[in-house]
Amino acid sequence: MARTWSNDPVRKPTSDRASAGRATIHDVARLAEVSTATVSRVLSGGKPVSPQVADRVRAAAQEVGYRPNPAAQTLLRGSSQTIGVVVPDLGNPYFAEILKGIAAEAAGDGHHTLVAGTEEDPEQEYRSAIELARWVDGLLLCAPRMSAPQLKEVAEASRRLVLINRVLRHPSVGAVVVDYHHGVRELCAHLASLGHERIVYLEGPATAWSDQQRQRGFRAAGLPVTRVACGSSLRDGYAAVDEALTHEPTALIAFNDHVAVGVLSRLRELGVTVPDDLSVVGVDDAPMSAHTDPGLTTYAVSTVELGRQAWQHFSPTASTATTHLSGELVVRGSTARPRRRRTVKPSR
Amino acid sequence: MARTWSNDPVRKPTSDRASAGRATIHDVARLAEVSTATVSRVLSGGKPVSPQVADRVRAAAQEVGYRPNPAAQTLLRGSSQTIGVVVPDLGNPYFAEILKGIAAEAAGDGHHTLVAGTEEDPEQEYRSAIELARWVDGLLLCAPRMSAPQLKEVAEASRRLVLINRVLRHPSVGAVVVDYHHGVRELCAHLASLGHERIVYLEGPATAWSDQQRQRGFRAAGLPVTRVACGSSLRDGYAAVDEALTHEPTALIAFNDHVAVGVLSRLRELGVTVPDDLSVVGVDDAPMSAHTDPGLTTYAVSTVELGRQAWQHFSPTASTATTHLSGELVVRGSTARPRRRRTVKPSR
């Protein structure tokens, strides 16, 4: 870098400690022969400055490559123009979609996005949330697994808290939730209309609020549903199939579409034909769900809309009420009438 | 909020401007009856402090719920303990995996992760990178699509720059790249050994360096490969199939596994059987690739390792050399001998 420094014996014009020679507002002010206040006025805009001075300042800023120090701005303004997003698993495409949506919305309004994945660990989730809370203007927790008291603590610690797929009775917390209760009833109604009676549900993570909503939905649907512990990932679905089959179901409801994809894969290995031998449904309508073989019947909810709604909740004027988002049943090839007789080895 | 303030004419005990009543180090110091320096020493650790004082300070900090202001720390230290990650598409599971890996590594070393998705737009990518550069201690660009001059600018603007799947001749830039040149040669060798001769390659984004590497690999492999414009997403793959088929290939190489999944889906619709009518291969070994029907033959490279290596490059002592990561061929069910019998055996 061609920075020529006059060997000023009195006082260094800029410090070169941490910022390693980055130009500061003082450098610009000196070069443009104005005060730092004027530089700020020109660059931040809005304030009255004479055109000649403004040009001089802009030229000087350009010349030294000046960019304001965000930490200093944050310190003064008390806002970092940043939101924090905490998700149980960054590798899960569902959360990735939500992250994509919210980050795009935030960027559109000039905000940055700080993320943390928690590997499905409630304690780590809590720590990350508390840590991030101090940094950001608002915090978004996706499907948090932590306890309600911890969640309250996070609410206290953060300027603004928004939840996705979790509710909390607290005055300053917004939430946007998918109506899984409705979703599960839709799926059950669909399966019932096809004549299914022996249904297995592959459960999600035990601490997931959204899993509890599904379970409530089953009770409301009035169908006898056998529960099998599973999880939320593709691998979990793959692994849970064998136990699920011991219950001799005619239909299988997966916690979400990724689980369902794992299920389809394992069923194929076992020679169980979907939907002839067994119907399979998922939840969430992941991008790949339209491309599996057969296509996955599922309950579709727009992650884009989820992100948009969540962002709305960060607006200072937003209500703290819970926004309910309902999706719709999407019927694809993975569901059909059950066979009369129990599954025998398929022979096509 | 029920904030009751005595109308203190002398001096406000804490400011309530930006931080909205958050306790500062001064509050702690006053309560513990020590100087702010001592508070800092106690809480940051390392410095000698008498046990009684330390206890008093910790108790005071606890009482007022003190947490240091990160912006102030950043300003002073010149480091935000944060890295920035820019990816073309946050919704793409491949980048989501990488993000997950790097965020976990960073968090393990007490660093935060700032993300930006760029919707595959090189200009937005450039702006995001420049913007983030000012915030973070290090910047990670995943498969950047921007031009080399722009990339150089970003390199100048950032304290530390690391690239994934892109190289740049520049003294202070680290990179970790997958050896796609090797990858496609492996895939081609596999296909050649099965007897394929008419191969179509579904191209990735035009500005992607990694696509160019693949193309170079094809030339090195010495197989005639017809190129068809496609993209990097599942949808792109789905849409490109029809044109690809006009070339009557016996094998199809997709830019990556997501494209390949879209391809499989469309082929199924068209009644083309994989691998009997057509062999399909992908690149990257996405999590779902083992679960498609048939399983996808691909070139596997560990995203976990990718993230780990990238993080290594942020260490102050790291070399700026390019780290090459090679994967390995994974043969699954999507490749087989072409159906049509060859009349002429290739002579060497």
Place this chain on the structure above:
DNA sequence: CGGAAACGGGAAAAGGTTTACATCACTGTG
């Protein structure tokens, strides 16, 4: 023509933390 409003621009404070330096008491040694 006098006074007030409008405007352009400078000085300085504020924002919260860390750390170099200064201070002070005390201990061990020559």
Place this chain on the structure above:
DNA sequence: CACAGTGATGTAAACCTTTTCCCGTTTCCG
């Protein structure tokens, strides 16, 4: 007993920017 060394703590500067207050000049209006 004096002095050097050490350990504990306070003081104040520095990090960089924005914004409030203020002053001097010009312009406008009665």
